[in-house]
Amino acid sequence: MANIPEERTALVTGAGGGMGRDIARQLLARGLRVGLADLNPAGLEETAPAADPRVIHIAGDLTRDGAPEAAVSAVLDRWGRIDVLVNNAGYGVIEPFLDMTRQAFERTFAINVTALAMLTTAAGRAMKDAGGGRIVNVTSPASRMALPNYAAYAASKAAVDSITRAAAVALAPHGVLVNALAPGMMDTEMQRTTEAVLAKIEGRTDVEAFLAERTRRIPLGRRAGVDEVAASVVWLALDAPAYMTAERLNMSGGLDKD
């Protein structure tokens, strides 16, 4: 695999931890300059120090009005171009269906859907002007499952799939490819927190056995490595054939089969 010419740039959201950290580091290793956006400034520093000239830190809440557009502008102001956008930042909370709260719905949709849509349009406009680019949205197998204890999250990821298709068609005439990637179960902060709450709601005290049962349901019989899922995001962002757009790629070990 050839390295990308050094002038290419990317913006990765949720780059202060979890899979976003691996995505950002893999893009840097491929020779891109990368804008790292996250709520957590210390996490950004751990991903790649702000002193690195190939990096900018964009610390703050992407759900604030104007924050998605400002994140894209930060990359454009520094390097004059944006070739890749990875919409990876996400949030989810387990709640039993009949006890769902407005607060959980709003918080989930604000980052997973609204911020993602605004980032896509802001980057899409710059990519249109430049005549090309690639956008990768991180979705989830949850978007097509019936998950009564995780309904807001699942619905938000169904919206991600919908926005991916709409953006792919809107941006196709301008040489911009928009695809989605559905990770399987990875051992990240998000997954640890949600499964612990799920175990509690399902009345399970033997959390380790509960987790092992869930792992056994994955046809490949193991959880996904964060690095291998990140590699597939980077493949879509840099290497996938130029005829691939509006695609949803499953990296779930056979969990999601459509």
Ligand SMILES: NC(=O)c1ccc[n+]([C@@H]2O[C@H](COP(=O)([O-])OP(=O)(O)OC[C@H]3O[C@@H](n4cnc5c(N)ncnc54)[C@H](O)[C@@H]3O)[C@@H](O)[C@H]2O)c1
């Ligand atoms: N972990 C899994 O098993 C799994 C499975 C399927 C899909 N996903 C998806 O993969 C993506 C990455 O998940 P992860 O497991 O690495 O999660 P994570 O919680 O470990 O990391 C998410 C990152 O996004 C950042 N973030 C959250 N809200 C933000 C906001 N409002 N503004 C700026 N940054 C914000 C967090 O600070 C964090 O660094 C998410 O879109 C998630 O829905 C994860």
